[in-house]
Amino acid sequence: xxxxILTIRDLKVAFGPEKVSMEALRGVDITVRRGECLGVVGxxxxxxxxxxxxxxxxxxxxxxxxxGSVLFKDQDMTSLSRKGLEQLRGNEMSMIFQEPMTALNPxxxxxxxxxxxxxxxxxxxxxxxRARTIEQLDSVGIPxxxxxxxxxxxxMSGGMRQRVMIAMALACEPxxxxxxxxxxxxxxxIQAQILDLLRAKQKEMDLAIIIITHDFGVVAEIAxxxxxMYGGRVVEEAGVGALFDHxxxxxxxxxxxxxxxxxMEQQRRLPAIGGAVPHISEMPSGxxxxxxxxxxxxxxxxxxxxxxxxxxxxxVACWARSTADEQVA
Amino acid sequence: xxxxIFVTFSVCFxxxxxxxxxxxxxxxxxxxxxxxxxVRDQGPSSTYWLGTDDFGRDVFSxxxxxSRLSMTVxxxxxxxxxxxxxxxxxxxxxxxxxxxxxxxxxxxxxMSFDPLLLGVLVVALLGPGILxxxxxxxxxxxxxxxxxxxxxxxAVRQEAYVDAAIAMGRPSYSTIVRHVLPNxxxxxxxxxxxxxxxxxxxxxxxxxxxxxxxxxxxxxGNIVRYGVQNIFGSPLPALFAGLAITLTVLSFNILGDAxxxxxxxxxxxx
Numbered sequence: 001x002x003x004x005i006l007t008i009r010d011l012k013v014a015f016g017p018e019k020v021s022m023e024a025l026r027g028v029d030i031t032v033r034r035g036e037c038l039g040v041v042g043x044x045x046x047x048x049x050x051x052x053x054x055x056x057x058x059x060x061x062x063x064x065x066x067x068g069s070v071l072f073k074d075q076d077m078t079s080l081s082r083k084g085l086e087q088l089r090g091n092e093m094s095m096i097f098q099e100p101m102t103a104l105n106p107x108x109x110x111x112x113x114x115x116x117x118x119x120x121x122x123x124x125x126x127x128x129x130r131a132r133t134i135e136q137l138d139s140v141g142i143p144x145x146x147x148x149x150x151x152x153x154x155x156m157s158g159g160m161r162q163r164v165m166i167a168m169a170l171a172c173e174p175x176x177x178x179x180x181x182x183x184x185x186x187x188x189x190i191q192a193q194i195l196d197l198l199r200a201k202q203k204e205m206d207l208a209i210i211i212i213t214h215d216f217g218v219v220a221e222i223a224x225x226x227x228x229m230y231g232g233r234v235v236e237e238a239g240v241g242a243l244f245d246h247x248x249x250x251x252x253x254x255x256x257x258x259x260x261x262x263x264m265e266q267q268r269r270l271p272a273i274g275g276a277v278p279h280i281s282e283m284p285s286g287x288x289x290x291x292x293x294x295x296x297x298x299x300x301x302x303x304x305x306x307x308x309x310x311x312x313x314x315x316v317a318c319w320a321r322s323t324a325d326e327q328v329a
Numbered sequence: 330x331x332x333x334i335f336v337t338f339s340v341c342f343x344x345x346x347x348x349x350x351x352x353x354x355x356x357x358x359x360x361x362x363x364x365x366x367x368v369r370d371q372g373p374s375s376t377y378w379l380g381t382d383d384f385g386r387d388v389f390s391x392x393x394x395x396s397r398l399s400m401t402v403x404x405x406x407x408x409x410x411x412x413x414x415x416x417x418x419x420x421x422x423x424x425x426x427x428x429x430x431x432x433x434x435x436x437x438x439x440m441s442f443d444p445l446l447l448g449v450l451v452v453a454l455l456g457p458g459i460l461x462x463x464x465x466x467x468x469x470x471x472x473x474x475x476x477x478x479x480x481x482x483x484a485v486r487q488e489a490y491v492d493a494a495i496a497m498g499r500p501s502y503s504t505i506v507r508h509v510l511p512n513x514x515x516x517x518x519x520x521x522x523x524x525x526x527x528x529x530x531x532x533x534x535x536x537x538x539x540x541x542x543x544x545x546x547x548x549x550g551n552i553v554r555y556g557v558q559n560i561f562g563s564p565l566p567a568l569f570a571g572l573a574i575t576l577t578v579l580s581f582n583i584l585g586d587a588x589x590x591x592x593x594x595x596x597x598x599x
Binding site for chain 2: 105
């Protein structure tokens with residue numbers, strides 16, 4: 001296995017002022033290794049986007065990191081100065097967003113937006129940056145890049161804009177790309193193209209990717225490993241094969257069952273997980289999933305389960321799967 | 330259609346005014362300060378197109394000369410106010426935290442005063458004169474620029490492309506200049522244009538009550554002031570200077586409205 005490039009340890013993020021703050025991330029552990037693609041899955045409100053934003057130190061001003069560490073290579077992102085962050089962002093690690101419609105500045109030519117990180121981080125001249133931008137557009141599969149470089153975002157389709165975003169994020173050849181639901185706003189055929197592009201770039205540049213999604217199809221398509229998040233914690237971590245063949249956490253099982261498949265009977269209702277994601281102000285005690293869990297046990301509402309290694313490439317945080325005896329716990 | 334005609338007239342008038350301001354020395358038929366008691370309070374004639382005042386000075390030349398002062402104050406003050414106000418407003422919106430709270434509270438405080446009252450206050454503190462007048466008017470206009478730019482910048486700050494720019498390592502000031510400002514420029518340009526009209530009016534008002542341009546230097550405001558004192562000698566100076574103020578302010582307002590219609594993305598093009 002290659003060395004870890006990003007290690008998130010016990011990360012806690014809270015909203016609001018100190019005294020009445022609400023914890024949205026309650027100890028997240030995520031490791032991404034060089035050149036691997038990690039999927040992060042969960043419902044809305046599970047904290048997956050917040051984890052990504054915290055890792056980039058892009059949290060909204062109402063939120064703050066209250067504990068834990070985010071190690072990129074050997075630098076702790078949580079204590080890095082603004083200068084240090086500016087050096088890192090877009091250069092060593094970068095991010096693409098859900099809405100390619102709004103993630104590009106509408107009044108700036110796409111070429112200028114791609115050239116900006118090149119000029120800043122690589123110190124290229126305007127001319128060199130332009131040449132590099134054209135290569136970059138070409139490499140993400142934009143036809144006629146010489147002409148497209150001077151387009152404004154509104155002159156491009158959604159899929160093309162996401163390609164431009166990828167070109168911009170990868171312009172300085174970063175080691176890590178965080179993709180926050182990069183295909184959610186696109187239609188299915190374009191989704192597949194964008195995922196293909198990301199996978200090609202991953203191989204070509206030995207790039208580590210964190211892909212945040214609620215779509216198991218995307219995970220199956222691209223991820224090497226998967227983290228399932230619920231209630232601001234990682235509840236299951238597994239290789240992509242193990243997750244689909246040997247799902248352990250009741251929440252992961254519920255999510256997988258709720259995914260529509262092409263073989264299913266037409267009239268059958270899609271199974272759903274009862275209840276809703278708890279709001280961060282009323283997080284249940286113990287395991288956050290216990291009120292909705294079909295395999296609830298007496299321990300579940302009292303103690304928070306930790307991630308336990310249950311197989312070579314699988315860890316799960318669930319009392320119903322714990323090898324430890326309940327009395328011991 | 331009627332709108333178009335008004336806009337055309339306004340633009341033509343403002344261009345003409347710009348020529349008068351820049352090339353005034355070559356256009357003025359008489360020395361605006363030259364007194365000639367042989368021709369006091371005369372009506373319009375081929376020599377004195379708009380008559381003379383009670384010192385026998387040519388009213389037309391004085392209004393042309395006065396336009397320089399009025400327009401300078403009218404243009405410079407909103408521009409200074411715009412630069413300071415937009416800088417403060419966008420920075421406050423972008424960085425947030427306690428600086429934003431201080432700026433917003435100060436703005437609220439200043440907004441509770443009428444611009445005219447603020448202007449009088451500043452001139453009273455610094456003393457009358459053109460420079461102080463400009464400072465006073467700028468000061469009076471700053472809060473509205475802060476408010477508009479802050480509100481617009483707050484909306485743009487939420488856009489994904491601002492986060493994307495930061496995620497690409499762009500420094501704060503550069504994000505503001507390249508990503509925030511261009512996206513809020515529409516309403517700010519419109520407001521600057523509209524405030525030019527107001528600034529001209531404020532200059533006239535403050536000069537009228539004796540806090541602005543000091544005689545013998547003519548400005549539209551003090552031509553009206555001394556014209557009113559001598560209104561029974563000759564009503565023409567006050568009348569024509571007042572007309573100049575009205576037409577100029579009206580033109581800027583029409584231009585501002587037209588710009589607003591043009592720059593408003595929600596309005597369909599006709």
